[in-house]
Amino acid sequence: MKEGKDCIGVFVTAICHDGKGKFLMGKRNENARDCNGLWDFGGGTLEYGESIEIALIREMKEEFGANLSNIKKVDVRESVEENKHWLGIYHVALIDNVEEVYIAEDVYSEIGWFTLDTMPKELIGDDAEHVERYLRYI
DSSP: OOBTTTBOEEEEEEEEEOSSSOEEEEEEOTTSSSOTTOEEOOEEEOOTTOOHHHHHHHHHHHHHOOOEEEEEEEEEEEEEETTEEEEEEEEEEEESOGGGOOOOTTTEEEEEEEOTTTOOSOBSTTHHHHHHHHHTTO
16 A cells, blocks of 8 residues: 555654754755655655654654754644645754754755745745744744
8 A cells, every 4th residue: 555645644744943043944856756846844754653753753864864852743734635645744843963964865956954034935835834833833
């Protein structure tokens, strides 16, 4: 069974920040599963038997080398499209090792630190509509 197609897929993501007003994003490359060329906050699929927080910590470590703390769950959103059904669990989190983040080249072509004013316009789905609301939890 394929998550998101044959059954509901569950993913975790977070706006990961530096504690000084900037947050980390990655631009998805041609090797990424989907949404190529768009910017996102990182994250991925919850694995069977894995807690939500452990999945988030694992995904952010894999994709950015980020060590997270002060993790706060801020939203749960559902996306139902033709042949796709996903449940997303959204967080904000502090990156403890800001100087050590890196790019997972199998997913991203570039990464960057942004503010609301400098955030890229090419985002996945409706993330842009929610960023400002999520940032109030920092």
